[in-house]
Amino acid sequence: MSVQQSAGGERFIRRYEYDDSWVIAAELGVADDAVDVDVVGTTAIVVVDHGDQMSETEFEFELPGADATVETNNGVLTITVAK
Template identity: 40%
Template sequence: MTLEQFTRNEGQLARQYQYDDSAVLAVDFGGHEIEATVDLVDDTVIVVADDQQYEFDLPDGADDAHTFMKNGVLTVELEGDL
């Protein structure tokens, strides 16, 4: 599932910020009251939020990725030739 499909189908608000050699993806899962965890397996971001699992693939060219959740917002920091 791509990020665009994920947000369109599930109704989450998502933004992508592009920089010279990096990018940041941010997805709002609905506030701090949601219990969510995030994991990165190979090139796939996996989020478990309130007994629902969401997955999306990192963009081609992403060499390094860091993920974290804070107040219901998933942030994925990407480095590489995006």
């Protein structure tokens, strides 16, 4: 397993590489229902609704492949991409 980390603004993203998949995890710090994720090809588009004055944050990043599953749990976004 290998790990890559990056920070952009207030976001901290980790990417784990396993033999059969990559796992991208991001701590978002909001309720699960405040997160909307679309995967278009190899791009993940994440929209976070902060709930105050209809404030939203949107960011996108490239995935290492197109076969992705998305899950949010306790404010943590997890994207698993099959190799």
